[in-house]
Every structure is written in C-alpha cells, then in structure tokens.
Amino acid sequence: MDGKELQAWRKEKRRELLAARTALDRETRRRYGEAIERQLVEILGNVSGHTVGAYWPFRGEFNVHPLLERLQAQGAQLALPVVVEKASPLEFWSWKPGDPLGRGIWDIPIPKERDSVRPDILLVPLVGYDNEGYRLGYGGGYYDRTLAQYTRKPLAIGIGYTLGHLESIDPQDFDIPMSRIVTEASG
Numbered sequence: 001m002d003g004k005e006l007q008a009w010r011k012e013k014r015r016e017l018l019a020a021r022t023a024l025d026r027e028t029r030r031r032y033g034e035a036i037e038r039q040l041v042e043i044l045g046n047v048s049g050h051t052v053g054a055y056w057p058f059r060g061e062f063n064v065h066p067l068l069e070r071l072q073a074q075g076a077q078l079a080l081p082v083v084v085e086k087a088s089p090l091e092f093w094s095w096k097p098g099d100p101l102g103r104g105i106w107d108i109p110i111p112k113e114r115d116s117v118r119p120d121i122l123l124v125p126l127v128g129y130d131n132e133g134y135r136l137g138y139g140g141g142y143y144d145r146t147l148a149q150y151t152r153k154p155l156a157i158g159i160g161y162t163l164g165h166l167e168s169i170d171p172q173d174f175d176i177p178m179s180r181i182v183t184e185a186s187g
Ligand SMILES: Nc1nc2c(c(=O)[nH]1)N(C=O)[C@@H](CNc1ccc(C(=O)N[C@@H](CCC(=O)O)C(=O)O)cc1)CN2
Pocket: 011, 055, 056, 057, 058, 061, 081, 082, 083, 090, 105, 106, 108, 125, 137, 138, 139, 140, 141, 142, 143
C-alpha cells in the first residue's frame, strides 16, 4: 500500500470499528468496563506522586471516571488532553473530578484552566490496535505527536475492546506503539 491507500484503509477501518463499538449494548459495555478497570487497577498499583494523563470518554470509549476518582484518592495528579493547535502535540492540563470544564475540539470537555503538566503515565483511548501494540485513533495523529516529543517516554497504556483488534495497522515511521494494550479479554 502507498501512503494514500493506507490512509484510506485506516479511515475505513476506523469507520467499521467505531460502528461496532457504538453498537455494543449497555450490559456488554458495563461488563467489558469492569474487566478493563480491574486490570488497570492491578497494572497501575499505587500511583501516589505520579501524573496521569487521562481523557474525557466519549463515543463509547471505556469510562475512566470511576478509576480516576480512585487514582486521585491515592494522591495522583490527574490531567486531561487538550488540542491547543491542529496537527500539534496534545497538552495535558491539570484537572480533578469536580473542577470546572470548558469545551474543546469536537465539543469534548477540557479543563477551564490551562495548567499544562507532563504525564508519566498515559491512559490512551483507542479505536483499533494491532499485534505489536500500534494504535488506530480518530485520525488526528495527536497521540503519536505527543509521544514523539517526549525524551523520556511515559508508560502509555492503550485501552480498547477486542472488537478493535487488527493483525497490523501497517505501522509507519510516525506511529509509536503503546507500552501495552488493555482490553476486556487481556487479563
Ligand atoms: N476522549 C478522548 N479525548 C481526546 C482524544 C481521544 O481520542 N479521546 N484525542 C485523541 O487524539 C484528542 C482529540 N482527537 C481528535 C482526533 C482527530 C480529530 C479530527 O479532526 N479528525 C479529522 C479526521 C482526520 C483524518 O481522518 O484524516 C476529522 O474528523 O475531520 C479531532 C480530534 C484529544 N481528546
């Protein structure tokens, strides 16, 4: 595949996988969510003193909110991703449950205050993933750019469902693999 074909292929896969994810019923999503949360709790251990880059879930992404409450109670510093400029790295703005929110790109809630921090742990939502831990997102390349700029790579945990599994996304030079992938079946 050349660059253009690959882009079209990824776009089509994204569409298929998002449709499959949106079609999950509430009960299945709840069950999957429980299995994912259990593993994340085990993998993360005590995160006191760490800075965790999370996300505000939308479009059927794993609901991280209950986990965030728990991490905050342990003494983690939490942050949410913000697209400050198109085609640039994300910024992570310090936030905790209950803090005021504004609206960012695609109307996704973002912290009201710009207090940019550098996460050492990233919880990364994904649409698809492959055997080598490469990730398919919404097509902005934001997480790739974000990870590329760090000299000390954060622990990047890709979070998705097995319905998003692909053999290979045909990784390009700009694609950066996750440290690990967590799905409802990975534990
Ligand atoms: N919950 C959550 N928040 C998140 C992310 C996420 O994946 N999940 N992001 C993770 O990155 C960022 C938002 N990601 C975005 C990615 C792409 C586009 C976008 O404009 N996409 C183009 C399609 C590009 C293409 O296919 O070539 C578009 O829809 O027109 C917007 C936001 C920040 N916040």
